[in-house]
Amino acid sequence: MIHTGRHFLQIPGPTNVPDRVLRAMDRPVIDHRGPEFAILGKEILAGMAAIFATSSPVIIYTSSGTGACEASLANTLSPGDRVLIFETGHFSAIWRQIGERLGLAVTYIPGDWRRGASAAEAEARLRADSSHVFKAVVVVHNETSTGVTSKIAELRRVMNQLGHPALLIVDAISSLASIDYRHDEWRVDVMVCGSQKGLMLPPGIGLNVVSAKALEASKRSRFPRSYFDWASIIAANAQGFFPYTPPTLMMFGLREALALLREEGLENVFARHARLAEATRCAVVAWGLEILATDPRERSNTLTAIVVPEGVDADVIRTTILERFDMSLGVGLGKLKGRVFRIGHLGSFNELMLAATLCGVQMGLRLCDVPIGDGVGAALEFLTAPKSGAAQRAPALV
Amino acid sequence: MIHTGRHFLQIPGPTNVPDRVLRAMDRPVIDHRGPEFAILGKEILAGMAAIFATSSPVIIYTSSGTGACEASLANTLSPGDRVLIFETGHFSAIWRQIGERLGLAVTYIPGDWRRGASAAEAEARLRADSSHVFKAVVVVHNETSTGVTSKIAELRRVMNQLGHPALLIVDAISSLASIDYRHDEWRVDVMVCGSQKGLMLPPGIGLNVVSAKALEASKRSRFPRSYFDWASIIAANAQGFFPYTPPTLMMFGLREALALLREEGLENVFARHARLAEATRCAVVAWGLEILATDPRERSNTLTAIVVPEGVDADVIRTTILERFDMSLGVGLGKLKGRVFRIGHLGSFNELMLAATLCGVQMGLRLCDVPIGDGVGAALEFLTAPKSGAAQRAPALV
């Protein structure tokens, strides 16, 4: 296949890596035990804490996001512990799989893949758990497979009201640095993230942010673990170092990505994502297609999953768009295969990249003979409407 | 200004440099007198000739395109020689200025900046010139300031029919490797080009392609010249070298750009430009705006200059689009200042980049309260119409 001009990578992550980040990584490796690295390491760890408004330790792994999921469980729990996981979609199913592989007892609260985690369900389950069997509640903040954002603050409120001591573990892989997330305010115990979404890096780094309570739990955890063990990492981090060879060039990229976020301002980053997401939703409505997320307040600002009409294969649409317009869209995962396609609108992204994306989708749908309205026109109208300035300030899902 | 996501550089050159070309240039410099450079130099010179279907020497200057313009005159003519230059726009005016600065006698055939060079006018002037006072005819193949393409083959036919011995000098700066150009078939004597348009490189290289007749003329030329002198360059080129330090990294980029053109196929490159240009014109028509080029057969496949309605300042539109959507459009040059803006749709460019461009223009026009129709919709329709496949094969302007 001949690529002419730019490929449009509009899957919901990995996202488009900004040139500045790529350039920051295109450089010689340095000694990870030398003074220059120590400065770099400290700068990044401080920068991460500042950006994410937390005073908790940030743990950087050479791993995918999935590795960081495992780390969150393996550091805090013990074999046989019971955890509550909300079924939100494909990635909650992966959490369940990880939990079960590790030997945890998983209570999987069923969901229809179109709604976020239910605070009411959580309340019922946790209220019934007077003996505090549940050691952790795991929730995916933003389900990358469905485009549904769960209300973490509401869950937290329920847990607070019940005084339930379970750890709150939040998968913020596709929300961090894109959708408002308040680690300390929401008293999240372990936040799980990766480098390749809102942080605008290539894949290669997994992250945990760890509360004091989680740290305390890690001392009692009886899981055999070494690579993902927090303690040795936190110890080495104090001097800016890592117990194992860190991904040096990714670290240079991460420093630059943090600079980009700081320059734009995190509030502006969130507002930009909200605005571009709303424009996307305007397009879907005008196309006459269905957004998978049924509750408007839960629709994700980082991706939109679109249900194709009966009789249409979403993968045929995706393939058509890839072959004709050199744009990658997200596949329907798990039971959504062929039923939805997903548009990623997060990371280093702007109005015209979104416009191109929507044009590509609109043309692809027409080439596949899906009868649709003019979504592009609706999105452009939204983006130029006087009121859209107001829409920039997205209400936090609290 | 915070750039988030990609800037859209949609001026009619410099064009977007493909990542592969940037990467080819991001490397250590090598000895320009060593064996590795000799191989590189020969490979590029052969590749240029092949791509441009010429057996004539290709001269590579470290210069802007303007330097290559001067070179074409300084190598072939002598002070006081009379040359015929067609007024096609701002860049023909620069040719006139260069000619006059060099001390040539310029006959500047007037034009209205909306039409190409007139073969009829050429015929009249050259027929009247029985004593062969005109030593050269200079024509801009594709006027970058107006988006008008002149019919070189027709001019050549006139010159042939009259048996006029003047040299034919063609400025192909914004047409080469984008619009069909036939150096040998059209018997062009000096082709003038630069690196930063269809060749998809950054600015930094100027080019001449030189016929045997032009080479012969250069021996009689009495202009003082050194840097731009063809003879010493051609001599050194035989071994793959250059008489002066060549722009080494640009050469690596040029090798990669030639590979890209070869992989896509020059015919496909032309068809792609024709198709994207036609989509742009569909948009302009649907907007209800005027294309500066009045004759549909002369409308450029590499850029479109759009006339803004009376009372509107084109520069306000451009500035709005730059500030709101981070897209650069071409300014109205010379007497067109404020009256037109120009969309570049050439080089490393594809459907979705064009879609983004047109969306940006449409939103910018609306934000400036210019009453317009739905140009984007028209363009998307064209790009997905079954017949648009046929339109891919653009008729050569002959």
Add this chain to the structure above:
Amino acid sequence: MIHTGRHFLQIPGPTNVPDRVLRAMDRPVIDHRGPEFAILGKEILAGMAAIFATSSPVIIYTSSGTGACEASLANTLSPGDRVLIFETGHFSAIWRQIGERLGLAVTYIPGDWRRGASAAEAEARLRADSSHVFKAVVVVHNETSTGVTSKIAELRRVMNQLGHPALLIVDAISSLASIDYRHDEWRVDVMVCGSQKGLMLPPGIGLNVVSAKALEASKRSRFPRSYFDWASIIAANAQGFFPYTPPTLMMFGLREALALLREEGLENVFARHARLAEATRCAVVAWGLEILATDPRERSNTLTAIVVPEGVDADVIRTTILERFDMSLGVGLGKLKGRVFRIGHLGSFNELMLAATLCGVQMGLRLCDVPIGDGVGAALEFLTAPKSGAAQRAPALV
């Protein structure tokens, strides 16, 4: 600190990343579930197998080498299993630590950090183990902390002769693609490696190569594991994919690194390392200093650890060299702190880079008033001696 000119990164890994590899990684990320990635994934997996002359599966982790160590144990063993680990230096101690953290029973055969794994000791221990308590023998092929290479083939012979069924797990982190290693011939069960040494990539990838016997063992292993689990990776690899988001840009780098190794030829790569290592040893001898590795047949071809005279602090020498000459050398790890410094001479490395390295060390030693002879002269003599051609073919340590 002002860097002028190039930094010399002469730690024994991460090694200097070749420009071609850096450039291959400096590019847009692609969809890790799309057809282009599938081709890339398959190409890399096939290339790895070919380069390492194995028909066994190669497992690619987003991890440091340490992660791959853990993976080798967690996939093949069960809690409480007894493993035999040879004390060869700091990295064997890390193996012990990993083993103990995972809950394995470790028999740690003591060593003096100056010799390789003792086949005689192995024979004694395994012969005494008639009930086959030892489930695995773990050996570091090339101890990065000491510069000692162990004779894997000899160990294998012992195991074969005794018919002991323990798995043979080999840490080839600082030997792979630099020192002759024969996975299939030596019947290694799990090879553990990373990206940042002989593979010339930045850190970020950990590797396992897995024998059929190890694969069989993995089915019986009772360690809780998810991220490092071989089965799901091998399954996804069949289509060129990965179960979790792979480190896309590292994959492009890996493809280029494999191309570099193929172009040079693995035999030539080994010979080059042997030759540059021998030159280094000539220098150390001429300096009158002691090589930590006592047995000449075990001296590593990828790094040399040099013992400083009594009363000298090796870290003062390292710091002097870093500050005066912008060269990073390897620190003395664990109990060797302050007693040795280590020169890395592996990866993308050549005669003049070695010459610079040795000059830097010689000047640093003199600035620290260590009385030494002319090591540089000896190395240069070796490198230009007619006989040094013969020395290029290093005898395999078998």
Add this chain to the structure above:
Amino acid sequence: MIHTGRHFLQIPGPTNVPDRVLRAMDRPVIDHRGPEFAILGKEILAGMAAIFATSSPVIIYTSSGTGACEASLANTLSPGDRVLIFETGHFSAIWRQIGERLGLAVTYIPGDWRRGASAAEAEARLRADSSHVFKAVVVVHNETSTGVTSKIAELRRVMNQLGHPALLIVDAISSLASIDYRHDEWRVDVMVCGSQKGLMLPPGIGLNVVSAKALEASKRSRFPRSYFDWASIIAANAQGFFPYTPPTLMMFGLREALALLREEGLENVFARHARLAEATRCAVVAWGLEILATDPRERSNTLTAIVVPEGVDADVIRTTILERFDMSLGVGLGKLKGRVFRIGHLGSFNELMLAATLCGVQMGLRLCDVPIGDGVGAALEFLTAPKSGAAQRAPALV
């Protein structure tokens, strides 16, 4: 040829481009008529003036250094004008050639290619020229073909004492930003330079720095010129722009190179060059070879030309070193072909890069059976001698 590790580019320019400069150039092109470019252009022009301690205009050409030579003559003189050029070597011969090609009357003061421009000769010639026939004196500050630095200040004194009104044109191509050069203090009228030496950029930019007197002369100059004309460039520069498309990516590189020079400090840059040059000369003396430059006070701090013994072909040595050690050295130019080779020790360069270079030369000489002493040892001794700190402060050649 397989490159393993880094190529050593030790010709006296183009020099090794620092990674930071390469990375600054590896980025998207921007609109050269837009507001972002205006800021860049102004910043660079101001930075150049500051670095070169001049209040005169700096002219940036897309050209090789040779183009900037032509520009200096074509802007200030008229056909038939007489100029005085000192024969210092191959590059003074190119100046003569350019002058003659342009139609100037050249008085070429003979030299033996081993000495700098003779102030005594200058005095004799200019004193005899009471009618001020000489319109310009052209001198190469640092002859790249011979490694001889001429005393510009002394020449200036002679001209001052005689009150001779000729323009002083200085070729600082291989001295600028490496050897002390004082544009305003020495009252140089036109300084000629290129990007690829001390400025550490790839080739592609030529420079003039222009005194008020030269600017005045340019108004009377009758050479036909357009591309190289100062007036239109200076006019456009006032707004940060250029009359023709500037080499955008080179401009980003230039900004970064100026930052590098500023960070190190120009005095330190000069001292570093002096120190590394002196180390090189120590090596040549110890080898028992002859430095081409006969007067120690004129030996260049940016390159050293070394005379090979009778019966030895310098090109065989160079080829041997290139093929065996992947290092490029400077060829003997013009009448020095085969008699000398040249070591470039300028630009982004440090002690260990020099050590590698000298080791490569020493090994190459030995492989070619040239009987030599231990130059490397002498250089290392110099570089670590307590007194070498003093040598860092090179006496300005005044």
